[in-house]
Amino acid sequence: MESKQETPRQSPAQTPSLSSSDVERTQTYIQPSLPRESSIGSTSALANRPEVHVVCWPLKFYWKKTWAILLSYFLGACVVYSLTTNPLVASFVLLALVSVSWRLWIPMQYSIGPTGITRSVLGRQRQLGWAMIRRISQDSRGVQVFFDRAASIQSILQSFYITADADDLDSLVGAFQYYLSGRPKTPTH
Secondary structure (H helix, E strand, C coil): CCCCCCCCCCCCCCCCCECHHHHHHHHHHCCCCCCCCCCCCCHHHHHCCCCEEEEECHHHHCHHHHHHHHHHHHHHHHHHHHHHCCHHHHHHHHHHHHHHCHHHHCCEEEEEECCEEEEEECCEEEEECCCCCCEEEECCCEEEEECCCCCCHHHHHHCEEEECCHHHHHHHHHHHHHHHHCCCCCCEC
16 A cells, blocks of 8 residues: 655745745855755765854954954943043943943854754754745855845844854855755745
């Protein structure tokens, strides 16, 4: 006897529609990868899935820039002190600036794999599935991950940036291309 496995189907309301400008914009950010030679369910396909682990810690890797930022915070607090002559207000401003830029001082770990991106910081983990990620933008220092296809201020504010050195950047971009190109394509109307 044959057993058939049914795949869940999405209703038209659940399937997001893309305009032609969205498709063109997405293709400029996500480059298609080479076609895979094995089927999705085979063990060789599972073994070939890339997994990349990246640690982003600007204090350690970009220490000159990080100390320059800290110096500018201190100078800003000095300006506040000179204007207010209140050390409490100047200390509050300095503390606020340092706490807002917490990503400079605390290491963040990113694991890119078959289930998505796992972001770990201070022992807490957050899983971001591939369905949430809409596009990426690559430059010489890393990859910016966006949750929205449209280029807007809100999209930029919700995005995050994964820095990587030159050795890790190729494998990082390759992993993103592998997982993002394997998505089912949604029809355009």
